[in-house]
Amino acid sequence: MPKFAANLSFLFQDIDFLERFAAAADCGFQAVEYLFPYDYPPGQIKETLAVHGLVQALFNSPPGDWDAGERGLAALPGREAEFREAVEKAGEYAEALACKQVHVMAGLVPEGAERGAYEDCYVANLSYAANYFAERGVRTLIEPLNSFDMPGYLLNGSKQARRVIEAVGSDNLFLQYDVYHLQIMEGNLAYSFERDLDIISHVQIAGVPGRFEPTVGEINYPYLFALIDRLGYDGWVGCEYRPEGDTRAGLGWAGEYGIGGG
Numbered sequence: 001m002p003k004f005a006a007n008l009s010f011l012f013q014d015i016d017f018l019e020r021f022a023a024a025a026d027c028g029f030q031a032v033e034y035l036f037p038y039d040y041p042p043g044q045i046k047e048t049l050a051v052h053g054l055v056q057a058l059f060n061s062p063p064g065d066w067d068a069g070e071r072g073l074a075a076l077p078g079r080e081a082e083f084r085e086a087v088e089k090a091g092e093y094a095e096a097l098a099c100k101q102v103h104v105m106a107g108l109v110p111e112g113a114e115r116g117a118y119e120d121c122y123v124a125n126l127s128y129a130a131n132y133f134a135e136r137g138v139r140t141l142i143e144p145l146n147s148f149d150m151p152g153y154l155l156n157g158s159k160q161a162r163r164v165i166e167a168v169g170s171d172n173l174f175l176q177y178d179v180y181h182l183q184i185m186e187g188n189l190a191y192s193f194e195r196d197l198d199i200i201s202h203v204q205i206a207g208v209p210g211r212f213e214p215t216v217g218e219i220n221y222p223y224l225f226a227l228i229d230r231l232g233y234d235g236w237v238g239c240e241y242r243p244e245g246d247t248r249a250g251l252g253w254a255g256e257y258g259i260g261g262g
Contacts, residue, residue: 001229001257001258002225002228002229002233002237003030003031003234003235003236003237004029004031004237004239004257004259005029005030005031005033005055005057005058005237005239006020006024006027006029006031006033006239007032007033007034007238007239007240007241008020008021008024008032008033008034009034009035009036009240010239010241010242010243011023011024011239011247012024012247013243013247014246014247017034017039017040018044018045020032021049021051021054022051022052023247023248024052024054025054027247027248027251027260027261028258028259028260029054029239029259030053030054030055031054031055031056031057032049032054032055032056032057033056033057033058033059033236033238033240034059035059035060036059036060036063036066037059037093037097038062038089038093042093042096042097043096045093045096045097046096046097046098049097055098055236056097056098056099057099057101057202057236057238058101058102058103058141058202058236058238059090059094059097059099059102059103060090060102060103060104060105061074061086061087061089061090061102061104061105061129062086062089062090063105063107064076064079064082064086064107069108070107070108071105071106071107071108071150071153072104072105072106072107072108072153073086073107074104074105074106074107074121074122074125074126074129075106075107075118075119075121075122075125075154075155076118076121077117077118077121080121080124080125083125083128083129084128087104087128087129087132087133088132090102090104091132091133091136091138094133094136094138095138099138100137100138100139101139101141101174101201101202102138102139102140102141103141103142103143104125104129104140104141105143106122106142106153106154106155107153107154108150108151108152108153108154109152109153109154110152111152115154118154119154119164122154122164123164123167123168126140126142126164126168126170126173127168127169127170130168130170130172130173131170133172134170134171134172139174139201140172140173140174141173141174141175141176141201141202142161142164142165142173142174142176143155143161143175143176143178143181143204144156144157144158144160144161144178144181144182144185145178145181146181146182146184146185147185148184149181149184156185157182157185157186158175158177158182158186158192158195158196161175161196161199162175162196162199165199174199174201174202175196175199175200176200176201176202176203176204177196177202177203177204178203178205179203179204179206179221179224180204180207180208180211180241183208183218183219184208189219189224190223190224190227193224193227193228193231194227194231197231197233200233200235202236202238203228203233203235203236203237203238204237204238204239205221205238205239205240205241206239206240206241206242207219207241210242211241211242212241212242212243212244212250213241213243213244213253214239214253215252215253216244225237225257239254248261249261
């Protein structure tokens with residue numbers, strides 16, 4: 001049976017961030033993920049996880065200036081020193097929170113720029129990150145994002161992700177398989193999931209279109225969940241979707257997996 005993690009950047013938006021941990025546990029989630037922990041001291045989040053018996057499944061590396069529109073540093077030439085500082089900060093939080101995975105965000109390629117130079121920078125920076133995190137027992141993840149929701153993002157597809165992983169050549173670099181993004185960009189999900197199972201370390205889900213609950217839209221999630229089980233994937237499945245209404249009311253899809261309205 002898939003193991004679901006609540007994405008606290010998307011779910012339980014009607015309450016404050018630190019209160020969402022309790023809400024997730026009350027609904028039966030055993031793990032949480034979110035975009036970034038850096039607005040809170042690591043000790044505060046660690047205590048909150050412990051109080052509610054939750055595993056920290058994943059978070060992202062610092063993305064640069066998020067409010068100014070930046071979406072990662074790894075692929076940005078000339079920002080290497082800043083990127084290494086971001087990796088070190090993510091490592092500090094991962095160690096404090098006993099988090100075994102960090103998603104390293106690539107960043108945006110300016111319109112008209114030569115993408116090859118950005119991918120070369122990405123490969124070099126990922127090599128540093130993979131080595132840094134390996135020494136701390138943390139997996140390094142990369143995630144293709146769709147070009148409709150995030151125009152200009154360097155990494156857009158699963159084949160490109162594998163090419164980058166092979167170019168880095170580290171055994172500590174993995175694919176974060178976001179079903180929502182890959183359905184929009186590629187489709188043929190069952191095939192690509194099985195093809196890339198050897199490099200997949202985390203899964204995220206949402207309905208397409210709209211990024212609502214997985215019951216909304218064109219993806220046959222019961223089939224995919226059964227496939228995940230059949231293939232032996234035992235990592236977390238992050239619920240990174242925007243509830244159409246109240247989070248708890250929208251959890252009916254997860255009842256058979258031990259998750260409920262609480």
